[in-house]
Amino acid sequence: MPRTADTGGGDDRGGHRGESRNGNRDEGRPGDRAEAHDGVRERETEGEQEHLDRVYRRLAEKIHEAEFLMADAARRAQVGTPGALAERDAQVFRAGVHLNRLNSEFEDFLFGRIDLLPGKDGKRGPDGAYTSVEPADDAVRPDGAGGAVADIAETLHIGRLGVLDADYTPLVIDWRAPAAAPFYRATPVAPGRVVRRRVIRSRGRRVLGVEDDLLRPELTARLDGGELAVVGDGALMAALGRTRGHAMRDIVASIQAEQDEVIRAPAASVTEVEGGPGTGKTAVALHRAAYLLYQDRRRYAGGILVVSPTPLLVSYTEGVLPSLGEEGQVVIRALGSLVEGAEAELHDEPSVARIKGSARMVKVLRKAARGALELPPPDGGEVPRQLRVVAFGRRVELDADGLRAVRERALGGTAPVNLLRPRARRLLLDALWERSGAGRRYTDPELAAEARQAFDEDVSTEPDFAAFLDAWWPELTPRRVLAAMADERRLGRWARRVLQSREVRRLARSLSRLDADGSGPLSVHDVALLDELRVLLGAPARPRVREVDPLDQLTGLEELTTHADRIAARPARRERAGDAGQDERTDYAHIIVDEAQDLTPMQWRMVGRRGRQATWTVVGDPAQSSWTDPEEAAAARDEALGTRPRRRFELTVNYRNPAEIAELSARVLALTMMGVRPPTAVRSTGLVPRFVVAGGEGGDDLGRVARAEAERLLAEVDGTVGVVVAMERREEARSWLAGLGDRVVPLGSLEAKGLEYDATLVVSPAEIADESPAGLRVLYVALTRATQRLTVLSGEKDLPDGEGVPDLLRE
Numbered sequence: 120m121p122r123t124a125d126t127g128g129g130d131d132r133g134g135h136r137g138e139s140r141n142g143n144r145d146e147g148r149p150g151d152r153a154e155a156h157d158g159v160r161e162r163e164t165e166g167e168q169e170h171l172d173r174v175y176r177r178l179a180e181k182i183h184e185a186e187f188l189m190a191d192a193a194r195r196a197q198v199g200t201p202g203a204l205a206e207r208d209a210q211v212f213r214a215g216v217h218l219n220r221l222n223s224e225f226e227d228f229l230f231g232r233i234d235l236l237p238g239k240d241g242k243r244g245p246d247g248a249y250t251s252v253e254p255a256d257d258a259v260r261p262d263g264a265g266g267a268v269a270d271i272a273e274t275l276h277i278g279r280l281g282v283l284d285a286d287y288t289p290l291v292i293d294w295r296a297p298a299a300a301p302f303y304r305a306t307p308v309a310p311g312r313v314v315r316r317r318v319i320r321s322r323g324r325r326v327l328g329v330e331d332d333l334l335r336p337e338l339t340a341r342l343d344g345g346e347l348a349v350v351g352d353g354a355l356m357a358a359l360g361r362t363r364g365h366a367m368r369d370i371v372a373s374i375q376a377e378q379d380e381v382i383r384a385p386a387a388s389v390t391e392v393e394g395g396p397g398t399g400k401t402a403v404a405l406h407r408a409a410y411l412l413y414q415d416r417r418r419y420a421g422g423i424l425v426v427s428p429t430p431l432l433v434s435y436t437e438g439v440l441p442s443l444g445e446e447g448q449v450v451i452r453a454l455g456s457l458v459e460g461a462e463a464e465l466h467d468e469p470s471v472a473r474i475k476g477s478a479r480m481v482k483v484l485r486k487a488a489r490g491a492l493e494l495p496p497p498d499g500g501e502v503p504r505q506l507r508v509v510a511f512g513r514r515v516e517l518d519a520d521g522l523r524a525v526r527e528r529a530l531g532g533t534a535p536v537n538l539l540r541p542r543a544r545r546l547l548l549d550a551l552w553e554r555s556g557a558g559r560r561y562t563d564p565e566l567a568a569e570a571r572q573a574f575d576e577d578v579s580t581e582p583d584f585a586a587f588l589d590a591w592w593p594e595l596t597p598r599r600v601l602a603a604m605a606d607e608r609r610l611g612r613w614a615r616r617v618l619q620s621r622e623v624r625r626l627a628r629s630l631s632r633l634d635a636d637g638s639g640p641l642s643v644h645d646v647a648l649l650d651e652l653r654v655l656l657g658a659p660a661r662p663r664v665r666e667v668d669p670l671d672q673l674t675g676l677e678e679l680t681t682h683a684d685r686i687a688a689r690p691a692r693r694e695r696a697g698d699a700g701q702d703e704r705t706d707y708a709h710i711i712v713d714e715a716q717d718l719t720p721m722q723w724r725m726v727g728r729r730g731r732q733a734t735w736t737v738v739g740d741p742a743q744s745s746w747t748d749p750e751e752a753a754a755a756r757d758e759a760l761g762t763r764p765r766r767r768f769e770l771t772v773n774y775r776n777p778a779e780i781a782e783l784s785a786r787v788l789a790l791t792m793m794g795v796r797p798p799t800a801v802r803s804t805g806l807v808p809r810f811v812v813a814g815g816e817g818g819d820d821l822g823r824v825a826r827a828e829a830e831r832l833l834a835e836v837d838g839t840v841g842v843v844v845a846m847e848r849r850e851e852a853r854s855w856l857a858g859l860g861d862r863v864v865p866l867g868s869l870e871a872k873g874l875e876y877d878a879t880l881v882v883s884p885a886e887i888a889d890e891s892p893a894g895l896r897v898l899y900v901a902l903t904r905a906t907q908r909l910t911v912l913s914g915e916k917d918l919p920d921g922e923g924v925p926d927l928l929r930e
């Protein structure tokens with residue numbers, strides 16, 4: 120990667136930078152030069168300020184227009200014809216969305232600019248911009264002195280939304296528009312038409328400064344009669360060096376070429392992205408969601424699901440899309456909250472997680488869903504062993520064998536258990552009729568049919584029959600069945616020849632935290648089991664109750680609600696024990712899976728069900744996987760993603776960790792995945808990781824040293840400090856760090872996934888590594904969270920050397 124001497128760094132596009140581009144840049148006295156540079160910088164900043172002022176004036180006009188449209192639509196609401204209401208609906212929607220976006224307080228509405236040579240074929244698109252990526256053949260001319268000269272033919276400003284002037288000239292191009300792609304893609308090796316790429320730093324309405332990359336440094340380029348100026352010292356480096364807070368920031372001003380290819384990949388196929396820690400996979404996935412919405416809003420609005428591994432990562436990332444102007448259009452869910460009504464945050468211990476995540480559970484759950492009909496009713500009592508009714512004035516009975524035979528017949532096939540209840544009822548009536556012998560008294564089939572109908576009515580209206588049916592074929596909820604698996608003997612029957620008895624014991628014990636009706640805290644892995652059960656049980660058919668506004672009934676227009684009405688009427692997410700997944704959307708148009716390497720086979724099944732028709736973007740890093748059976752997971756992933764063609768991408772540059780931290784974490788990578796190359800770190804800070812050892816012999820002052828080291832890091836960085844400990848020390852770590860303020864975040868190793876902090880303290884690498892079979896990869900995750908500083912604290916188990924370097928991290 121080229122680096123420029125004046126910046127001490129460079130980005131992976133490697134553009135040339137420097138103040139004022141002219142052939143004499145090294146001449147003159149240093150003081151004069153600095154003054155001249157300041158003058159150029161000021162002039163260029165002012166020029167951008169003027170442009171931004173124009174943009175805001177135009178935005179004010181557009182806001183005024185949108186408000187007028189909203190008011191006009193409200194007036195139309197008083198005209199009661201269906202046509203007027205439909206039009207109002209559409210207009211309110213369009214104007215509302217528009218107004219919302221225009222009013223959004225963007226920190227930097229405008230952030231980029233490219234200055235371009237004329238296009239090859241001279242063709243221009245509808246927005247007046249040249250369409251060709253390549254420059255015209257005669258764009259560059261010899262300057263007569265051995266060099267080359269060219270005129271800038273087009274200047275495009277890039278921002279979060281497109282803005283057209285009143286005469287339709289583009290004032291700002293939406294970052295997702297094709298015309299904006301060269302801003303992200305151009306490199307000095309393949310500059311296309313781009314001569315200068317400028318990142319504009321602004322806050323609200325004020326331009327703070329500009330930073331340029333010159334992509335054709337060999338050219339003397341002219342703009343409006345003057346020479347093209349170049350100022351600044353690296354937008355990417357400035358972005359990477361900034362302090363981290365509790366929310367992820369968008370990267371829209373500095374997306375790199377390899378990332379841009381992923382963001383703009385065609386939606387029709389499955390886009391698979393692999394890349395090491397810090398390569399921007401999460402950032403890219405979120406920008407892709409915004410890009411897809413821009414490409415085809417009609418298809419994707421409300422229909423994109425982003426699946427994230429933890430609630431912490433959801434809250435860390437959920438601000439990115441609103442900052443890109445896509446408020447509320449994309450659903451971001453943690454794996455533990457994917458099923459409506461479940462909000463799981465508990466983590467199972469690795470051996471239990473492994474069982475619950477395994478595809479073998481499908482067989483166990485199939486048995487459980489059917490076997491649960493034998494469960495004693497939750498309100499006490501027993502499953503009825505016989506059925507007695509009175510029909511045609513006589514007693515008819517079915518004994519336990521008779522009932523078992525009926526149940527077996529009813530359960531034939533694979534239909535969901537709750538949906539089989541009407542069939543079971545019919546078969547019961549058949550068996551009772553048969554047992555009553557009444558059929559044999561009729562030779563005339565018509566009379567027999569009539570008698571049978573009368574018999575059925577007689578039996579069905581008996582309250583005892585209804586009560587029997589409720590007890591014998593109860594309506595089962597996923598939570599209730601899951602809770603029933605806490606009984607080891609029962610689970611043993613359901614899991615016969617699938618799980619070993621040791622596994623049965625562990626699984627049953629972990630589910631014993633649920634009450635008999637299934638209420639109680641769920642673990643993240645329980646949720647995929649609930650979802651599987653939801654399908655196996657099926658939602659019982661209920662009569663549809665439609666609430667109709669009486670006023671609407673009068674006009675007969677109840678279907679014509681506005682989009683705003685529908686959004687307002689959407690039920691808030693509720694915690695409903697036993698009611699998982701009833702009114703949840705399960706047909707997303709596009710699903711983005713973050714940290715895909717961690718999904719278990721059962722989780723892939725759960726996610727796959729939500730995207731039967733979807734296109735996919737799947738990002739992950741096998742080296743960070745905490746799942747131990749990659750082959751089983753790969754098969755489930757293939758099934759979820761279906762047969763669509765796949766496009767694979769690799770991200771290779773680490774934007775998070777300085778080289779000093781990346782070098783240390785690479786040692787663990789080498790232990791766990793030999794031969795895998797870590798991504799290249801783009802910057803180096805000169806700050807090597809610090810090694811500390813706790814507690815001499817006993818190691819019991821781990822907490823005291825951890826606190827002291829966290830305090831030290833707090834003093835060294837302005838932003839956040841993550842303290843990563845083994846999962847079983849989570850609670851302890853909270854007490855170690857109590858009172859240090861919210862810049863310090865204690866984390867169990869599995870919770871650290873996807874997050875980043877200015878500084879990280881990793882406590883006892885050996886404890887983290889020993890916690891599970893995938894422990895080394897979990898440790899790799901922990902060691903790759905810091906953007907500036909890393910401290911490693913060893914306990915006794917870590918076998919630190921004289922320098923305090925733990926055994927696992929030695930070269």
Ligand SMILES: Nc1ncnc2c1ncn2[C@@H]1O[C@H](COP(=O)(O)OP(=O)(O)OP(=O)(O)O)[C@@H](O)[C@H]1O
Pocket residue numbers: 355358359368369370373374375378394395396397398399400401402403740743774775872873874875903
């Ligand atoms: N082009 C870019 N410009 C500026 N910052 C970037 C760029 N790409 C990535 N980053 C920053 O690098 C950091 C890492 O990005 P991100 O979390 O998306 O990486 P990741 O590949 O998902 O990492 P992990 O695998 O560790 O979860 C973030 O702070 C992100 O904003």
